[in-house]
Amino acid sequence: MGNSALKSHLETSQKTGVFQLTGKGLPEFPEELQRLTSNLRTVDLSGNKIEVLPAAIGNFLQMKSLTLNSNKLTVLPSELGKLKKLETLSLSGNRLQQLPASLGQLRALRTLCLAGNQFREFPPGLGTLRHLDLLDLSRNHIQNVPAEVSELQAIEINLNQNQISMLSAEVSRCPRLKVLRLEENCLELTSIPLSVLGASQVSLLSVEGNLFEVKRMRDLEGYDKYMERFTATKKKFI
Numbered sequence: 073m074g075n076s077a078l079k080s081h082l083e084t085s086q087k088t089g090v091f092q093l094t095g096k097g098l099p100e101f102p103e104e105l106q107r108l109t110s111n112l113r114t115v116d117l118s119g120n121k122i123e124v125l126p127a128a129i130g131n132f133l134q135m136k137s138l139t140l141n142s143n144k145l146t147v148l149p150s151e152l153g154k155l156k157k158l159e160t161l162s163l164s165g166n167r168l169q170q171l172p173a174s175l176g177q178l179r180a181l182r183t184l185c186l187a188g189n190q191f192r193e194f195p196p197g198l199g200t201l202r203h204l205d206l207l208d209l210s211r212n213h214i215q216n217v218p219a220e221v222s223e224l225q226a227i228e229i230n231l232n233q234n235q236i237s238m239l240s241a242e243v244s245r246c247p248r249l250k251v252l253r254l255e256e257n258c259l260e261l262t263s264i265p266l267s268v269l270g271a272s273q274v275s276l277l278s279v280e281g282n283l284f285e286v287k288r289m290r291d292l293e294g295y296d297k298y299m300e301r302f303t304a305t306k307k308k309f310i
Contacts, residue, residue, distance in 0.1 A: 095119035130154035153177035176200040179202020199223025241265035244272035256281035275301040
């Protein structure tokens with residue numbers, strides 16, 4: 073990509089606070105963006121070949137949305153935790169296996185998308201994200217959902233297409249959880265905690281494509297209570 077084209081993008085970003093440069097094969101995070109640290113609010117660099125997110129990312133203190141889907145990131149810098157205004161962080165389709173502990177400092181974060189990475193364990197330390205609405209961990213290699221999940225404030229957790237065979241009953245204690253997606257995993261019927269059905273806020277539990285027929289859930293204790301929540305939620309959208 074020519075310097076003139078990048079210059080043109082930078083000039084536009086100076087005025088709008090938005091920098092979008094997708095699918096251009098960029099090998100690295102554009103160093104030129106450092107000139108715009110004071111006013112950039114939105115950055116989308118999806119579909120490039122970026123392998124490293126520089127520590128200087130921590131200088132973009134006005135940033136609200138950072139999207140780096142479909143790159144080649146393997147690790148994230150701890151400086152990411154400095155982005156106190158960040159509301160959306162989308163890193164789907166990279167090669168991440170873990171998150172820096174500093175990510176828990178992103179108190180304004182509402183959307184965290186980590187689909188299609190290489191996570192083998194449910195990322196710890198996300199319970200401090202008090203405003204998190206969506207956590208997307210679909211298409212990873214996660215095998216179990218630990219008790220720590222109860223600390224999450226997310227309204228929706230997407231764990232479709234993992235390798236989950238164990239689901240902690242503590243998931244029923246998530247205070248705001250309404251939607252739990254567990255399609256195409258390795259769950260047996262006995263792996264579904266009855267408390268999720270009878271004693272949680274979950275009004276949509278999506279479990280198609282596991283090791284049991286979904287209709288067999290009807291026989292589980294608490295299923296009637298779950299269906300009451302499901303039906304009540306459905307009525308709101310009609």
